[in-house]
Amino acid sequence: PLVQKTVDKLILASQVLPQMLGYPEEKTYLFLFQNNMELRPAGGFIGTYGILKLKNGGILSFVTDDVYNLDKEYDSKVPTPQPFQDYNKRFEWYFRDSNWSPDFPTAAEKAQWFYRLEGGPENVEGVIAITPTFIERILALTGPISVPDYPYEFTSENFSDQLEFHVEQNFYKFEEKAQRKNIIGDFGDILIAHALSLPKDKLLTLFNIVVEGFSEKHAFVYLNDSEMQKVISQSDWDGRVKAAARDYFLYVDCNLASLKSDPYVKRTIDYSVSWDGKNNPIARLTMTYNHTGEFNWRTTRYRTYARVYAPEGSALVKITGNESDVAVSEELGKTVFGFFKVTEPQTEESVILEYKLPMRLAKQPYSLYAQKQAGTVRHQLNVNIDWNGRTAEWKTDLNEDREFQIN
Structure with missing residues (x-):
């Protein structure tokens, strides 16, 4: 292949x-x-x-x-x-x-x-x-x-x-x-x-x-x-943010004055979709930062301004683990949730976002485009979807963009 x-x-x-x-x-x-x-x-x-x-x-x-x-x-x-x-x-x-x-x-x-x-x-x-x-x-x-x-x-x-x-x-x-x-x-x-x-x-x-x-x-x-x-x-050589007709996410970190700490911060993304009491599709995205580094000339506390790119029209329900207000914006045909997060060396921290997906997706067959941030190295990725009574689960990584669908 x-x-x-x-x-x-x-x-x-x-x-x-x-x-x-x-x-x-x-x-x-x-x-x-x-x-x-x-x-x-x-x-x-x-x-x-x-x-x-x-x-x-x-x-x-x-x-x-x-x-x-x-x-x-x-x-x-x-x-x-x-x-x-x-x-x-x-x-x-x-x-x-x-x-x-x-x-x-x-x-x-x-x-x-x-x-x-x-x-x-x-x-x-x-x-x-x-x-x-x-x-x-x-x-x-x-x-x-x-x-x-x-x-x-x-x-x-x-x-x-x-x-x-x-x-x-x-x-x-x-x-x-x-x-x-x-x-x-x-x-x-x-x-x-x-x-x-x-x-x-x-x-x-x-x-x-x-x-x-x-x-x-x-x-x-x-x-x-x-x-x-x-x-x-x-040819897919341009590193663009992809268009997606159905579900989508891109999690973006921006290291702000954290020295060269990124290789020491291991990341896991857990993504799930379920339904609330009003029959709205709710996405839940958890990013876990496991900081294995120390305080030295190369690594320090990890300070990131993170942005989650979601389908246009998504609406934030709640967020935990963040250390700033959430900035909501529209960019590149996506709804974006931005926030600041700090993880100390030798600790593990998580940010959890829940947001309502646009209702236009609710009546379509389910597919997800999980886009990898440029420069990242193999985040772990776990996906669990409940879509109109059909369920599916995947455990993989984000070594490259991943696509999932429920037939």
């Missing part, structure tokens, strides 16, 4: 891949390294960005930089989204926080807007983004990589931790703070060279890793050319 999915996706994407890869004209892309150890709505904190230039299927240049080097040169007057103001006391919006929307096309357009606003000199034709998880998968295929002038060997098991140690704790032995992320560009050049020189018998595995990276939302593409972007969307 994976091989077939890979072939199907590549056949579809082949309509735009030559152009995308710079044939016959050179292409320039904004590159985002979204660190999912510090989870943000569209994948992870943008600590590093770059400019990638492609020509005739090859890389002309790939230059990366610390995002703060661009941000610090600009005096922003753009107000941040309200949760940054309320819970981080951060009032000026910069490029590094541009991926506030969980919809990657929206986030990619905002990233380009900030790049231009802050004086980025390149005229880019789209955005390519990845998380460290995607790199770890490639490293598992290429084998360990060392970067000249640095004492590290990067493997699929240690890449994220080793890189974080360098840029936060050890960089001063090698360079000034402004250059502390130079190692990422050097590493990227070597990784790309290794990947492109893999033997032919490993190429299908590489293609599988790339396709899985898109389906598991650790790699994303957004092209400014609307016709090419349609094909990217049909």
